[in-house]
Amino acid sequence: MPQLDTSTWFTTIMTMLPTLYLITQLKLLNTNHYQPPPTKNSNLQSHGIRWQPKWTKTCLPLSQPQQS
Amino acid sequence: MNENLFTPFSTPTILNQPATIPIILFPAMLVLTSKHPINNRLATTQQNLTQLILKQMMTTHNAKGQTWSLMLMSLITFIAMTNLLGLLPYSFTPTTQLSMNLAMAIPLWTGTVMVGLRFKTKNFLAHLLPQGTPTPLIPMLVVIETISLLIQPVALAVRLTANITAGHLLMHLIGNAALALSTTNLSLTLLTSTLLALLTVLEIAVALIQAYVFTLLVSLYLHNNT
Numbered sequence: 644m645p646q647l648d649t650s651t652w653f654t655t656i657m658t659m660l661p662t663l664y665l666i667t668q669l670k671l672l673n674t675n676h677y678q679p680p681p682t683k684n685s686n687l688q689s690h691g692i693r694w695q696p697k698w699t700k701t702c703l704p705l706s707q708p709q710q711s
Numbered sequence: 712m713n714e715n716l717f718t719p720f721s722t723p724t725i726l727n728q729p730a731t732i733p734i735i736l737f738p739a740m741l742v743l744t745s746k747h748p749i750n751n752r753l754a755t756t757q758q759n760l761t762q763l764i765l766k767q768m769m770t771t772h773n774a775k776g777q778t779w780s781l782m783l784m785s786l787i788t789f790i791a792m793t794n795l796l797g798l799l800p801y802s803f804t805p806t807t808q809l810s811m812n813l814a815m816a817i818p819l820w821t822g823t824v825m826v827g828l829r830f831k832t833k834n835f836l837a838h839l840l841p842q843g844t845p846t847p848l849i850p851m852l853v854v855i856e857t858i859s860l861l862i863q864p865v866a867l868a869v870r871l872t873a874n875i876t877a878g879h880l881l882m883h884l885i886g887n888a889a890l891a892l893s894t895t896n897l898s899l900t901l902l903t904s905t906l907l908a909l910l911t912v913l914e915i916a917v918a919l920i921q922a923y924v925f926t927l928l929v930s931l932y933l934h935n936n937t
Binding site: 644645646647648649651652654655656658659660662663664666667668670671672673674675676677 | 717718720721722729731732736739742744745746748757758761762781782784785786788789805807809810811815872
């Protein structure tokens with residue numbers, strides 16, 4: 644099995660160590676994770692209802708006629 | 712036949728120079744670093760993935776365990792990238808090398824044991840004896856538990872090596888078989904569909920990384936908290 648050929652073990656291990664412990668960690672450290680900007684809670688209620696409920700009457704189909 | 716089968720796992724050389732050095736360094740280059748608040752899709756996907764994995768892995772630890780989060784994140788990133796890149800045809804997967812996996816497993820496991828021994832000595836030693844064992848069995852059980860503790864790094868390394876090697880070997884064999892059967896068109900479609908299914912299943916190589924990091928996590932957790 645070529646994996647048990649110990650002549651290349653030194654090269655492999657010595658390459659892996661800086662890759663794993665240096666380069667990957669430095670790359671992960673250098674990614675900035677920004678928080679999403681806080682959304683402003685605009686008050687929508689001021690523009691919500693443009694009519695007052697007493698001006699409209701909702702008529703159900705089978706209801707009795709209102710005294711209008 | 713034996714020689715041909717295992718040659719993809721020998722360390723590659725270009726003009727007798729070791730090519731393993733750029734091959735091992737390459738997956739780390741694929742990790743994007745950018746300083747912009749708003750990135751393109753690839754960088755945002757990678758960032759979201761990193762944060763997702765980080766949250767999944769690290770919430771079960773207390774503050775002392777969370778100091779390991781960078782180490783474990785880089786571990787899972789490195790192994791995941793390496794294994795996924797090894798699924799490409801004719802590529803070399805460094806994690807098939809027992810040397811690299813042993814060099815990853817032994818120091819990390821020793822680190823967790825050192826942390827546990829140094830900060831929670833009594834708890835750590837108490838783990839060598841399960842609760843409620845009858846008194847005559849105690850010496851034998853301590854020996855068994857010690858052996859099961861000492862075999863953890865070897866198990867970690869050999870598990871990763873054997874799984875990736877076996878998966879690659881199987882893909883080679885099935886591919887060769889499908890090619891040889893292409894003259895008789897009968898079983899070709901069946902075999903190639905099996906190969907494709909095996910390939911997608913082998914993208915549970917990523918699940919193997921999960922398994923690697925999680926078993927490492929389990930031992931860290933045990934040695935740290937309980």
